């Protein structure tokens with residue numbers, strides 16, 4: 001059995017300056033894709049011959065620059081054309097939240113699937129793993145043989161889902177079955193911070209999906225949160241159900257309808273994970289907390305959802321204070337490549353005066369800082385990816401109990417290996433400010449309290465206040481019903 005695999009991820013936040021270029025992608029080819037997607041074991045166990053096409057991970061950022069997308073898409077299309085006569089199936093990770101410059105329909109994922117269908121025809125097995133934070137539509141989903149998303153947010157089941165879907169595809173090919181994914185759009189928009197899977201109603205939705213997947217007529221069932229950081233007619237939650245065989249299509253459509261009802265009945269129960277407070281209240285709560293270490297997440301500048309990480313708003317809030325209630329504070333981090341470049345030239349222990357803040361909008365206005373260089377290091381990426389992502393220099397401010405990590409990349413310090421990489425220990429601080437929305441698991445473990453500060457910015461959390469032009473109506477909670 002021969003399966004071709006590929007990966008394309010970009011969450012396109014259109015509220016930030018700039019485009020995602022090819023140089024910004026983590027790229028992989030051939031053999032290594034199996035490891036990057038953690039698929040080697042499942043393929044080896046099933047004695048599958050694997051053709052690795054392209055792995056292109058652009059994470060969260062702006063819209064995709066057209067030449068970057070053309071390179072990624074063409075590589076996939078060319079490889080499928082080359083091996084078309086040898087292939088038994090295709091397995092792709094297509095995130096679902098891309099917006100591509102000058103592309104009709106704007107999303108890159110349906111374009112890729114369309115092109116592959118043109119080559120392989122309508123019945124060839126193509127399985128797609130999707131991130132639940134992507135937008136879907138009828139045409140796109142119906143072209144997939146299998147489509148299934150991660151259950152957990154944060155996505156602790158990402159690699160497990162790759163393996164589950166790979167096994168589904170292998171079994172389908174082996175049994176010579178055919179099927180088709182069924183789509184049901186929901187009139188509901190949600191931000192990721194209101195749909196954390198350890199909270200209700202997501203917990204119950206996931207339990208129901210697990211139960212549905214035990215049904216012998218159902219291969220997979222997913223609930224998709226959607227993506228709200230660029231305007232599109234496809235925005236909104238949805239349900240995707242895949243029957244085990246074509247003959248169960250009608251049954252699967254009924255199941256999709258039942259799942260849709262289950263979610264919509266709970267539409268008012270979605271809520272922010274943990275404490276979500278306006279910026280002034282968040283600051284006050286953190287300063288007055290007596291129970292230990294507090295993490296504040298700058299949710300309007302959440303780099304895990306495409307923001308730049310450049311905003312200086314919370315730093316300004318703290319610099320206005322005269323009484324810090326004996327707290328020691330860490331900002332991890334502020335994205336400013338120019339300030340980082342200048343700081344990298346100086347030695348640890350040197351006292352420097354520097355302007356931090358890129359100044360491309362009112363939320364990242366520069367601030368003059370004076371302090372001693374405390375540490376320098378490499379910025380590691382999220383999801384355990386230890387590949388160097390950028391540089392960071394930490395300065396300890398003169399006259400303030402505040403240390404600021406200045407980096408040449410927008411990054412969320414959400415995992416402990418990232419702090420090791422920059423030689424700063426979050427356990428040394430009482431208050432740590434990170435560029436995140438909901439708190440990530442490793443941080444949650446060392447936080448006695450986490451507060452989501454509802455800051456303005458590219459990832460503003462009150463979805464119903466974001467102006468959409470292309471969205472369909474009625475749409476809860478923009479339209480209340």
Ligand SMILES: [Zn+2]
Pocket residue numbers: 131132133155
């Ligand atoms: Zn996601």
